[in-house]
Amino acid sequence: MPKSYSDQEREYIKRRLKEEAAACMAQYGIRRTTVDELVKRVNIPKGTFYLFYKSKELLLFDVILEQHELVDQKLYQAVCEIAGSEFSAEKLTDVIFKFFKMAEEMPVLKLLNSDEVELLARKLPPEVVAEHFGNDTDMIEKVFALLPVKEGIDANAFSAAFHAIYFATLHKAEIGEEQYDQALRMLIYGVVSQLV
Numbered sequence: 001m002p003k004s005y006s007d008q009e010r011e012y013i014k015r016r017l018k019e020e021a022a023a024c025m026a027q028y029g030i031r032r033t034t035v036d037e038l039v040k041r042v043n044i045p046k047g048t049f050y051l052f053y054k055s056k057e058l059l060l061f062d063v064i065l066e067q068h069e070l071v072d073q074k075l076y077q078a079v080c081e082i083a084g085s086e087f088s089a090e091k092l093t094d095v096i097f098k099f100f101k102m103a104e105e106m107p108v109l110k111l112l113n114s115d116e117v118e119l120l121a122r123k124l125p126p127e128v129v130a131e132h133f134g135n136d137t138d139m140i141e142k143v144f145a146l147l148p149v150k151e152g153i154d155a156n157a158f159s160a161a162f163h164a165i166y167f168a169t170l171h172k173a174e175i176g177e178e179q180y181d182q183a184l185r186m187l188i189y190g191v192v193s194q195l196v
Helices: 008-028 035-042 046-052 056-082 089-105 113-125 126-145 156-167 178-195
Strands: none
Touching: 008 035, 008 046, 008 056, 008 089, 035 046, 035 056, 035 089, 035 178, 056 113, 089 156, 089 178, 126 156
């Protein structure tokens, strides 16, 4: 019979699992992060892990989403700051570019190469991935509400365009280190100029 945990214990265990999952992903990547390593680090029985998460992938995705939400919140605040009377496509491009660069440096988001993302996505329930993309579209719509966007803008299409740019950032070496920043800024500006 599984041990019963108080709300405080459950909160502590879940927080520790996320902290250690982030550390393991940064150190080992998604493939080599194991439930055995996580429970050892958190000092809980393996069965307890499954009281919190049905799979390692759901925990790892939860950690990635937390990092993503942090970036979203900061991006929203930055867009609020420039949404005033001196707004321009160039300023919005600068803000978005800065956040793409910030995401590149976040340890959990930094490790995600296309193979790792594909592996994780394959092992997640489809409804979990679909909900994430829905949340991204909600965030895009929230940001759009701050901006002088063109009539008839499709938030889903723009959300997909920004996802495409994100996935391009996973191929920095193939794009070329010297041209990467300029190419990234051009891609962002191309999307932004169609938006406002």
